[in-house]
Amino acid sequence: MYLKRLLMLNGPNLNLLGKRENEVYGEFTLQDIENEITKLVEDYGYRLDSKQSNHEGELVDILQAADGEYDGVIFNPAAYTHTSVALHDVIKAISLPVIEVHISNIHSREEFRHKSLLASVCYGQIIGFGKQGYRLAALALLPEQK
Numbered sequence: 001m002y003l004k005r006l007l008m009l010n011g012p013n014l015n016l017l018g019k020r021e022n023e024v025y026g027e028f029t030l031q032d033i034e035n036e037i038t039k040l041v042e043d044y045g046y047r048l049d050s051k052q053s054n055h056e057g058e059l060v061d062i063l064q065a066a067d068g069e070y071d072g073v074i075f076n077p078a079a080y081t082h083t084s085v086a087l088h089d090v091i092k093a094i095s096l097p098v099i100e101v102h103i104s105n106i107h108s109r110e111e112f113r114h115k116s117l118l119a120s121v122c123y124g125q126i127i128g129f130g131k132q133g134y135r136l137a138a139l140a141l142l143p144e145q146k
């Protein structure tokens, strides 16, 4: 049977969650988020694949390869949000709904974080709700009924 699939993709330094600026990013680890979102999507009969990379080009490769393989992407591009034309272009080029997630409220932080080069090509943006943002993004990609 064909199982519907979501991809959760995390960018640079998010592998350090749990030991990185806890006052900004919380105490939880990336593994905690993966466990929680896997359980949520499995309740809907979906499967979650989770990937993390610190490298811009690798994130581009993963998104190119995801096209046609997944039904949507939960994406925290981390610092590349504010700098990456390559990620803007690949999100525009593929036909998957991509939801941009940020754990922190980027608008209440340094000015260089206020701008997202990706928001205009994403399906939506969820910002500032901690790890709950990943759950909200998954719910936005999942069907209304289980």
Ligand code: DHK
Residues within 6 Å of the ligand: 012, 013, 014, 076, 078, 079, 080, 081, 101, 102, 103, 104, 105, 106, 113
């Ligand atoms: C994570 C990062 O690593 C930062 O570079 C972004 C984002 C914000 C977050 O809140 O998840 O500016």
